[in-house]
Amino acid sequence: MSKNTPRFRIALVGHGFMGAAHSQGWRVAPRFFDLPVHPEMALLIGRDPDRAAAAARRWGWAESGTSWRDAIARDDIDVIDIVTPGDSHVEIAIAALDAGKHVLCEKPLANSAEEAAAMADAAARAATRGIYAMVGFTYRRVPAATFARDLVASGRIGEVRQVRAAYLQDWLVDPQTPLAWRLQKHLAGSGALGDIGAHAIDLAQFITGQQLTGVSGVMETFVPRRPLLGETSGLSGTARTTGTAGAEFGEVTVDDVALFTGRFTGGALGSFEATRMSTGRKNALRIEVAGSTGALSFDLEELNSLEYYDSNAPETLRGFTKILVTAPSHPYLSAWWPAGHTLGYEHGFTHQAKDFVEGIITETQPEPSFAAGLQVQRVLDAVERSANADSIWTSTSAL
Amino acid sequence: MSKNTPRFRIALVGHGFMGAAHSQGWRVAPRFFDLPVHPEMALLIGRDPDRAAAAARRWGWAESGTSWRDAIARDDIDVIDIVTPGDSHVEIAIAALDAGKHVLCEKPLANSAEEAAAMADAAARAATRGIYAMVGFTYRRVPAATFARDLVASGRIGEVRQVRAAYLQDWLVDPQTPLAWRLQKHLAGSGALGDIGAHAIDLAQFITGQQLTGVSGVMETFVPRRPLLGETSGLSGTARTTGTAGAEFGEVTVDDVALFTGRFTGGALGSFEATRMSTGRKNALRIEVAGSTGALSFDLEELNSLEYYDSNAPETLRGFTKILVTAPSHPYLSAWWPAGHTLGYEHGFTHQAKDFVEGIITETQPEPSFAAGLQVQRVLDAVERSANADSIWTSTSAL
Amino acid sequence: MSKNTPRFRIALVGHGFMGAAHSQGWRVAPRFFDLPVHPEMALLIGRDPDRAAAAARRWGWAESGTSWRDAIARDDIDVIDIVTPGDSHVEIAIAALDAGKHVLCEKPLANSAEEAAAMADAAARAATRGIYAMVGFTYRRVPAATFARDLVASGRIGEVRQVRAAYLQDWLVDPQTPLAWRLQKHLAGSGALGDIGAHAIDLAQFITGQQLTGVSGVMETFVPRRPLLGETSGLSGTARTTGTAGAEFGEVTVDDVALFTGRFTGGALGSFEATRMSTGRKNALRIEVAGSTGALSFDLEELNSLEYYDSNAPETLRGFTKILVTAPSHPYLSAWWPAGHTLGYEHGFTHQAKDFVEGIITETQPEPSFAAGLQVQRVLDAVERSANADSIWTSTSAL
Amino acid sequence: MSKNTPRFRIALVGHGFMGAAHSQGWRVAPRFFDLPVHPEMALLIGRDPDRAAAAARRWGWAESGTSWRDAIARDDIDVIDIVTPGDSHVEIAIAALDAGKHVLCEKPLANSAEEAAAMADAAARAATRGIYAMVGFTYRRVPAATFARDLVASGRIGEVRQVRAAYLQDWLVDPQTPLAWRLQKHLAGSGALGDIGAHAIDLAQFITGQQLTGVSGVMETFVPRRPLLGETSGLSGTARTTGTAGAEFGEVTVDDVALFTGRFTGGALGSFEATRMSTGRKNALRIEVAGSTGALSFDLEELNSLEYYDSNAPETLRGFTKILVTAPSHPYLSAWWPAGHTLGYEHGFTHQAKDFVEGIITETQPEPSFAAGLQVQRVLDAVERSANADSIWTSTSAL
CATH class of the missing domain: 3.30.360.10 (Dihydrodipicolinate Reductase; domain 2)
Structure with a gap:
């Protein structure tokens, strides 16, 4: 990156196995690739405050918190990265997209085709505003x-x-x-x-x-x-x-x-x-x-x-x-x-x-978009x- | 084998790819295994007399012929080895078993379950007389x-x-x-x-x-x-x-x-x-x-x-x-x-x-018996x- | 790491292929292992100031400089990590050890057995003062x-x-x-x-x-x-x-x-x-x-x-x-x-x-110590x- | 082979592991390849008459004997195939070549370069008379x-x-x-x-x-x-x-x-x-x-x-x-x-x-000729x- 690369602030929701993997992705990407923005590991959300704080320290997130709704409400967060179990994807992702946050969501997109369809709809709406959603089928990469x-x-x-x-x-x-x-x-x-x-x-x-x-x-x-x-x-x-x-x-x-x-x-x-x-x-x-x-x-x-x-x-x-x-x-x-x-x-x-x-x-x-995730x-x-x-x-x- | 190992005379019906493979099996088996009888490559049957004769010479069969019915009728033949296309298995195998010849039949046993059932019936009848049938799923071996x-x-x-x-x-x-x-x-x-x-x-x-x-x-x-x-x-x-x-x-x-x-x-x-x-x-x-x-x-x-x-x-x-x-x-x-x-x-x-x-x-x-082939x-x-x-x-x- | 893990400040000398690899090592180690100190990527040294500064930005080093002697002279540096071509190892490593810095040195230890022996001597002296040297045969790991x-x-x-x-x-x-x-x-x-x-x-x-x-x-x-x-x-x-x-x-x-x-x-x-x-x-x-x-x-x-x-x-x-x-x-x-x-x-x-x-x-x-590197x-x-x-x-x- | 393919009579000297392998080679070659002559497995030589006779029966050699000199002396033998331990190669091979028999000799050609040189000389002499020698480096094949x-x-x-x-x-x-x-x-x-x-x-x-x-x-x-x-x-x-x-x-x-x-x-x-x-x-x-x-x-x-x-x-x-x-x-x-x-x-x-x-x-x-074996x-x-x-x-x- 150059001296003036702008910042892009990420909030990670969840901190299990996938949380560790996503953290490593955010940490390492700007060191090997010339990214147009520098992803900043800003906020980690978990249900238990102590465990969330420990995970944030361990993986290098600047802050921790317990409410994904608060994360979405913050102006200084650009991306919501969802790594929770599948039953919570639909609610978090749609709320985040509607709030103008870009969303990266772990796979499978949802626990049912119905939920996935609602998420794909929300993503389609958001895309018209320049807000993007992607589902985490990383093996493509x-x-x-x-x-x-x-x-x-x-x-x-x-x-x-x-x-x-x-x-x-x-x-x-x-x-x-x-x-x-x-x-x-x-x-x-x-x-x-x-x-x-x-x-x-x-x-x-x-x-x-x-x-x-x-x-x-x-x-x-x-x-x-x-x-x-x-x-x-x-x-x-x-x-x-x-x-x-x-x-x-x-x-x-x-x-x-x-x-x-x-x-x-x-x-x-x-x-x-x-x-x-x-x-x-x-x-x-x-x-x-x-x-x-x-x-x-x-x-x-x-x-x-x-x-x-x-x-x-x-x-x-x-x-x-x-x-x-x-x-x-x-x-x-x-x-x-x-x-x-x-x-x-x-x-x-x-x-x-x-x-x-x-x-x-x-x-x-x-890609893969939420539409691909729905399919x-x-x-x-x-x-x-x-x-x-x-x-x-x-x-x-x-x- | 010892000097006095008895002979066991084989007739091969068919001489395509499987004919070559079966011939090699009969030729080599008594050289590496102590068999209770010595399999003799007696007769090769093919529709075309010249091609059958050439195959017999090539693969080391003593005689050639064109009629599998004649082969079955011969007293000096102990085994009928069937390597023809599947549509002919049912007729040859049943006739051979009924005539008291042991039968080795290439797989699949038949072209339909009905044919295979008839063959399995014939094999079961023959077994009561000490006449055995086997189907050639060689990969077991x-x-x-x-x-x-x-x-x-x-x-x-x-x-x-x-x-x-x-x-x-x-x-x-x-x-x-x-x-x-x-x-x-x-x-x-x-x-x-x-x-x-x-x-x-x-x-x-x-x-x-x-x-x-x-x-x-x-x-x-x-x-x-x-x-x-x-x-x-x-x-x-x-x-x-x-x-x-x-x-x-x-x-x-x-x-x-x-x-x-x-x-x-x-x-x-x-x-x-x-x-x-x-x-x-x-x-x-x-x-x-x-x-x-x-x-x-x-x-x-x-x-x-x-x-x-x-x-x-x-x-x-x-x-x-x-x-x-x-x-x-x-x-x-x-x-x-x-x-x-x-x-x-x-x-x-x-x-x-x-x-x-x-x-x-x-x-x-x-094994595999005709019953296994039927299954x-x-x-x-x-x-x-x-x-x-x-x-x-x-x-x-x-x- | 816990909230109170002490810091350990690293200076990297050189920034070629091995510089990238060592940087990744320092960056990632504290995220996956419970280290007793937190290694801080403090200073990157290179001959050309612009290229050194760019490498420091890219790989996440806080500062850059052009003099390894200055790095050694700094009180706030705990470790000198040497990734330069082999001809410079002997001088840098001995100076750093004599100055009380722990030294990690890329392999091979030196360009000759004579140089390596001098380095091993310096390391042995330093070890008596609790200062350690190691050579980078990473494939052991x-x-x-x-x-x-x-x-x-x-x-x-x-x-x-x-x-x-x-x-x-x-x-x-x-x-x-x-x-x-x-x-x-x-x-x-x-x-x-x-x-x-x-x-x-x-x-x-x-x-x-x-x-x-x-x-x-x-x-x-x-x-x-x-x-x-x-x-x-x-x-x-x-x-x-x-x-x-x-x-x-x-x-x-x-x-x-x-x-x-x-x-x-x-x-x-x-x-x-x-x-x-x-x-x-x-x-x-x-x-x-x-x-x-x-x-x-x-x-x-x-x-x-x-x-x-x-x-x-x-x-x-x-x-x-x-x-x-x-x-x-x-x-x-x-x-x-x-x-x-x-x-x-x-x-x-x-x-x-x-x-x-x-x-x-x-x-x-x-391990491997400089003595092992000498061998x-x-x-x-x-x-x-x-x-x-x-x-x-x-x-x-x-x- | 055709009906009129001439015969070529082989004598195998030795009957250990290599004897079995060479026997299989002679037995199978004419069944898969169109050879200009039909190799006939005529005579197997071993020191012990009973073991030689048993090996001959097992592997399909028409006769057995105990003297390689007798084998060489016979007019009806065309090829001497030597599969004995290395110390006997030189004597048997040279005698056979000098007697006008083609020789196939197991590897290594001999137990010393001196022996091998004498064998290569004998082979060179024989070749001028249309008599050929080859050494058995089969892995080439x-x-x-x-x-x-x-x-x-x-x-x-x-x-x-x-x-x-x-x-x-x-x-x-x-x-x-x-x-x-x-x-x-x-x-x-x-x-x-x-x-x-x-x-x-x-x-x-x-x-x-x-x-x-x-x-x-x-x-x-x-x-x-x-x-x-x-x-x-x-x-x-x-x-x-x-x-x-x-x-x-x-x-x-x-x-x-x-x-x-x-x-x-x-x-x-x-x-x-x-x-x-x-x-x-x-x-x-x-x-x-x-x-x-x-x-x-x-x-x-x-x-x-x-x-x-x-x-x-x-x-x-x-x-x-x-x-x-x-x-x-x-x-x-x-x-x-x-x-x-x-x-x-x-x-x-x-x-x-x-x-x-x-x-x-x-x-x-x-190929490989005895000259190649000598090398x-x-x-x-x-x-x-x-x-x-x-x-x-x-x-x-x-x-």
Whole structure:
């Protein structure tokens, strides 16, 4: 930044795992990218004043508070960054947008398609006033994923025919993993489907440039009762599995596993899986896209590389090329280290902060918009409806 | 073998790609395994006398002929080995069994569940007379796959919860690939589903020791018309894609891609994919099985290894272990080379010949039986019915 | 940190690629780790005042200056962090230590064993006054590398017998890559050997807990003349290859490739390679350690995982386990994201900042000390002497 | 083959592990390749008449005998195939060649450069009479290795600069592995160096098309005493580690590990490792070749693939392409299965039989000739001399 770069003041609402990630994004973005404004970590909001104050100190926010309504009411706040559980998104985001604050909201956008539709409406209204909203599907901003999108868009793999997308985790295999908020329908909306399946859907649609028009799904909860959360402690609020299990048990009201097939606007078929029961897989978001002249394969557990198959190569030389997506000519990489010096999970949040700020300043809708978030929500909704109706093929366009 | 090992005379009906593979199995099995009888490559049957004679010379069969009925009528033939297209299996196999010949029949067992049921009935009748029938799902006999089954059976991964099975090929991506018999419904029954999906189903059921009870499917043909086969040539009859494309076109009447989800008898969920359109994947039959205390992962393109995850290991040491399944203590391996000296595709056929012969001589039903083949056929049938009914969940038990 | 955490003021001398990395380390460490003091990014020193001021603004240093002597003279500076080319290390480090400043110095410690010895002497003197010096072999602090050390130390692989270490880059394959300072002996000391071979040596010694006692080496410069650097630009000072090539050429006075074998104190044999000519390898620091009861394998291009082979496992289950070193129970990881959420290259610098500060405050020599840096320098020196004497085996203990 | 293909009668001398492999090669070659003559498995020679007879029955040789001199004296034998320990090669091979028999001799050619030179002389004399000799470096005939050679020869990777070759096994890690003939200098010549290092040398020279001119080596025996072999049993004569350990111990007189660096005729540098102590590696012959415009990487444990890096690809698309070397257009593959259907270890022996027969019939020296075998022996010899002289750089051209 130059000496005179203007300031842009951020308020973060919530301070769990995503709070730590967003904080790192805001902290680091202006150090590696030439941003048109300097994002200032102004205010952190949490329900408990002491824990909010501790989080603000730890993560470097200037102030802390307990009321998101107060944050929205302040004139000196430009951006509301929402990292609370899904049930509160709709109220906070609409209020913030209506108050003229730019909004970055964690995914999934809401706990239902209805809520998401209301949020998308509010965002559309706000955009006419130069106020922008974006939903936090950060995996789009892993350089290898952005590059995959670029390759598809430039025609490198031809007409897309098949998508294989799976988001595999295993933190629920252990039946002693406690009943965190992510396992309760009224707080989280759905389970593996909405939490990680939403990422798989967004990434598949982002890379292919197409949307899912219909789906057939099946969902399952393998461990129906889990110990209630005894207590959570310290920094470990950042980790979603670290609370201590108590002696009492409660009901898991969301899915452990969701499988579905789908069809894209361009006619391609997709196979999707979202699971927290895939023993041994920690954070494996895998996408493989096969086209008429090539194919791509990506795995978040090895996020610095992308595999690319080019059918136009001579037959003897064909194969999947493991591209280390760390060259200066790859997306986002000119700001970082020399080729071969890898990035990690959190860099997506840095790229998100950059892209969001640039969109606002250049008055260009930053993507994924709330409309895009709503569309993902409609897919989630259709999967659930299909799963509840013997897997019957279900359109994503009906609300 | 000892000097006095008795002879067992085989007749091979058909001599395409599978004929070459079965021939290699019969030739090699007695050289590496101590078989109770010596399989003699006695007679090869083909429709065209010259081509049959050439194939017999090439692959080392003592005689050739053109009538499978004559072969069955001969007293000096003990085994009928059927490697013809699926439409002829039912007639040949039942006639052979009724005539008191042991039968090895290529997969899928038949072109419909009805045919398969008739064959299973004939096999059951024959078994009471000490005559045995087996269906050729050879991938069970890849040592890593057999070993995977052993690990599941011994409880190493606990209760099975999820299966991810995909058989990926790409030989139909090229729209100039000609309209071979495998693309015609009246000859092949179905497309990717029956040809390679059948393997995925059998292997998933074999490894888990469970059967699919219901499925929801979707199928697609991306290239609906293809050039008619001009001519096939030479040895390349072994390769399924090597015929020359002519100038005229015909309709593809089978699926290029079949996706389905399913539920196993033990409650596990499965995700299945069979495709000849997965650009860049040549012969990737991948199975991953996740259980309550471990997981397994296998890929036919790297068939000498199996990945195994043990949840009972200390947390810091957990991960997928890439086991090179080439030690003398692994299935079938004590007969082969020192550890690390790999096997290939064709060794499954050698193991099949060994197991079939041993089953017959010890009067133990060799697996997979025709009943097992029928059960796979019922799954295939249910997938097709589901795909034709908006993916509605469909039981595999109804015929 | 708590409200009352004391401050610790840092001055960074130099602002190239390593300046960016160290800045990120200082910035991020107090946000994820509970440090006993808060490192304050106080002062950045560079030769050119404008570029130093721009770097300070960009990377978040409060002030900038042009004299490292002035920095050392200031009472309010606690730590001198040296990231300049190797020829200046000896003077700055000794002056800083003598002035009572803690010193963190980039590797290799110096351009010769003589310089390194003088620095180690100064560090030993300073330590008696509670002033500490450390050399920046950050790869020790990649969690998988630290964990590898822990496994060896705990006896998991038994007696170490073989080490295979290679640091492979390819940025000099292109003959147009310009003659940067790293290619000039008077500035860099040596080429691939000192720049990246030093990392391989330190990491091999760190993981095994043993030192190299003798070596036999061979070195080569494949491209002896390169274009002089026209100009460097912008942030790209962070990238070591980004200067523009001019029209004139100069002589490369260091090695492109260094190969050597060595023997460790415990009797193990090692094979080492340092190259900037390994086409296609961007930053592949690979270490494989084989012991009497197990083995380890690490590759910096996939730095979130470590492969471990346990000879004590049952024979059928043996294989290399790919451990994703991202669990809370792995080194450094309890401070970071949930399991499976990967770290990148720069995190080693964050861990370095943490460990250095903790060592100082607890008055425990932070490792690697300057004595350790000197020992690496003696190995480098012995390799060069051997390479200059027909690869004759050369002791590392003679200076 | 056609009906009138002439016969070519083979006598196999020896019947250990290599006997089984060569038998499989002779058996299978005429079934998949159109050979100009049909190799007939005529006679197997072994010292013990009963064991020789059993091996002949098992592997399908028409007769057995106990005298290689008798075999050479027979008019109806065309080829002597030598698979005995190295100490007997020189006598048998020269006698056979002088008697006008074509000779295939296992590697390494002999136990010393002197012996190898005498054999090469005999081969040169024989060649003038249309009698050919070849040495059994079968790994050249793994399709991926042959294809690697083709890529280098066609200029795909430019000027070769670096070779990294390692042959890693671990069957000597266990101190109870008995003192087999391969561990005794008077029988085997050397240890890891001659047994598997010879393969690494031949393959590196074959792929690069260059020869090693000088080397610097170091060798080590980590386990100097081992139990004497109690007895060997059954088929397990094929496995080199399967004898039973007795109670008495004897001295290991060969190397467990040999490391060396070397320089090629074209100026490239090479790093070599041959070890039977690389815990966890079963049969990993790895070769990586880096050139001025590309690179190749091969691992025998995944012998169906070759990794290829093309520097001429656009920067964003560069990476190692994992080519599945199973397409009909790859070397040897048009004779085998469809793409993706993998080959195994033994197929190299089938290709060897084919190439040897074709060379003889077309009167073209089949490679690797005895002269090539002698050159490898000279490299082995130079490595040993260097290792015995403090690793001093040693020319390979002096005998």
